[in-house]
Amino acid sequence: MKKQTINFELNGELVEVHTEPSGSLLHLLRGQLGLLGTKEGCGEGECGACTVLLDSQPVNACLIPAAKIEGKQVQTIESLSNGDTIHPLQESFVEKGAVQCGFCTPGMVMSAYALLKVNQDPTPVEVKEAISGNLCRCSGYKQIEEAVLDAAEKIDQGSRED
Amino acid sequence: MSYIIASDLNQALQILRDSKGQARVIAGATDLFLQTLPAELVDLAGLYETTQLEETGGLLSIGSAVTHASAARSLLIRSQAAALAEACAMIGSPQVRNIGTIGGNVANAAPAADAAVALVALGAKAVITDIAGQTRVEAVEELYAGYNRSTIDSSSEIIGRLLFKSCAAGEGSAFMRFAPRRALALPLVNAAARVRVSGRRIEAVRLVAAPVKPAPTRLFETEALLQEVIPGPEIWPKVEEAAAAEVEVRGSMLRCSEQYRRHLVGTLAGRVLKEAYQRACAAEGGET
Numbered sequence: 001m002k003k004q005t006i007n008f009e010l011n012g013e014l015v016e017v018h019t020e021p022s023g024s025l026l027h028l029l030r031g032q033l034g035l036l037g038t039k040e041g042c043g044e045g046e047c048g049a050c051t052v053l054l055d056s057q058p059v060n061a062c063l064i065p066a067a068k069i070e071g072k073q074v075q076t077i078e079s080l081s082n083g084d085t086i087h088p089l090q091e092s093f094v095e096k097g098a099v100q101c102g103f104c105t106p107g108m109v110m111s112a113y114a115l116l117k118v119n120q121d122p123t124p125v126e127v128k129e130a131i132s133g134n135l136c137r138c139s140g141y142k143q144i145e146e147a148v149l150d151a152a153e154k155i156d157q158g159s160r161e162d
Numbered sequence: 163m164s165y166i167i168a169s170d171l172n173q174a175l176q177i178l179r180d181s182k183g184q185a186r187v188i189a190g191a192t193d194l195f196l197q198t199l200p201a202e203l204v205d206l207a208g209l210y211e212t213t214q215l216e217e218t219g220g221l222l223s224i225g226s227a228v229t230h231a232s233a234a235r236s237l238l239i240r241s242q243a244a245a246l247a248e249a250c251a252m253i254g255s256p257q258v259r260n261i262g263t264i265g266g267n268v269a270n271a272a273p274a275a276d277a278a279v280a281l282v283a284l285g286a287k288a289v290i291t292d293i294a295g296q297t298r299v300e301a302v303e304e305l306y307a308g309y310n311r312s313t314i315d316s317s318s319e320i321i322g323r324l325l326f327k328s329c330a331a332g333e334g335s336a337f338m339r340f341a342p343r344r345a346l347a348l349p350l351v352n353a354a355a356r357v358r359v360s361g362r363r364i365e366a367v368r369l370v371a372a373p374v375k376p377a378p379t380r381l382f383e384t385e386a387l388l389q390e391v392i393p394g395p396e397i398w399p400k401v402e403e404a405a406a407a408e409v410e411v412r413g414s415m416l417r418c419s420e421q422y423r424r425h426l427v428g429t430l431a432g433r434v435l436k437e438a439y440q441r442a443c444a445a446e447g448g449e450t
Contacts, residue, residue, distance in 0.1 A: 001199075001201055002164075004165060017428070021203075022165055022199045022203065023165070029334075044196050045192060045196070045257070045258055046272070046346055048257060051257055054261075057231070058256055059257050059260050060192075060255075060257045060258065060261075062190050062194075063191070063258070063261060064261070065165060065195060065205075067165035067167065067203075067205070068167070068205060070167055081235045111256065111257075129437060130256065132255060132345035132346070133258065133345060135346070
């Protein structure tokens with residue numbers, strides 16, 4: 001397939017890329033745009049390591065043809081930190097020991113981030129549901145669940161102090 | 163050589179016409195994307211016409227590009243077609259459900275596609291338009307040409323929407339699946355039922371299980387056991403036995419052995435029927 005020009009919003013910035021339309025969004029992000037935070041695990045929608053937000057919804061970047069993102073908003077793990085400070089979710093993942101090898105972490109964080117955008121006070125069941133499309137093969141899921149609940153509390157406290 | 167995001171159904175059909183069999187329609191493409199993609203693609207996922215969900219005169223119309231996530235969340239589907247909401251909530255993962263579509267679940271023609279199984283139990287028909295401008299309406303279970311093969315030609319035909327009667331007073335539906343894990347797992351067996359009651363007596367019943375044949379399969383003999391019956395506790399074990407005996411299943415490396423699959427068909431058939439029946443009785447009393 002010959003290359004097409006695609007315009008979309010990436011982490012708040014408008015970008016234009018000239019790319020293979022039926023290549024995956026994942027390869028566009030990692031290869032052409034150099035955003036290596038999004039991981040390639042299985043490459044077939046089974047592990048969630050490549051989770052990014054497409055118009056605020058978590059999706060597997062490995063299953064999205066690049067041309068599908070025309071005119072849409074894509075948000076990756078890179079958008080959560082400004083280089084100096086990290087997102088409360090990232091803090092909680094560190095503090096609660098929710099990271100071992102770290103390969104699933106960006107995807108986990110993005111799924112949790114999508115949850116907290118629409119549900120600031122999730123129950124443990126809602127957290128489990130939100131990360132049910134993300135596999136972690138080292139830590140088990142308990143610490144991850146605790147980290148997400150902890151971050152929700154932090155964000156809630158932060159908003160009360162504001 | 164192109165990927166075009168269609169702006170409406172007519173434009174999509176025009177592109178198919180112009181491409182003379184080269185272009186194919188896609189929606190979520192969560193399954194197709196893992197195979198070799200055709201050179202020309204027409205993306206239907208964002209069309210207004212294919213993403214509407216509405217009820218008019220007791221008929222539910224679900225756009226073919228409604229995602230599994232929107233269907234599972236929809237109050238209309240949850241109240242009027244519980245089986246479909248339950249099926250859509252179990253497909254793949256949250257990420258897949260945000261992209262995968264109901265029409266795609268049918269057109270991909272996998273033998274135990276959760277949404278398709280629920281649609282067959284609900285009695286859904288697909289409204290299909292071809293490049294000649296002809297529209298046909300066909301029962302979902304008639305759209306299977308073989309394992310993972312649809313009768314729909316995606317280079318010349320488009321499923322616009324799926325239609326079925328909403329579950330009114332005295333009607334209920336349910337879907338269940340058994341899988342090795344609660345997320346990201348293919349079902350070993352899934353089943354769905356729709357039941358209509360009058361004064362607790364079963365007046366109409368549809369029971370579907372998969373994977374039994376290439377298409378989601380009605381279990382007519384088991385359905386017949388419940389026709390015009392006021393079910394008591396003694397009926398459910400008989401229903402399970404009948405459903406397990408009725409299906410011709412085979413074992414597979416991907417899923418499970420023949421015996422286990424037969425056992426699961428029986429158990430799930432009993433459970434979905436009982437659940438759909440209880441919902442129908444509750445709906446009859448106006449307790450939905």
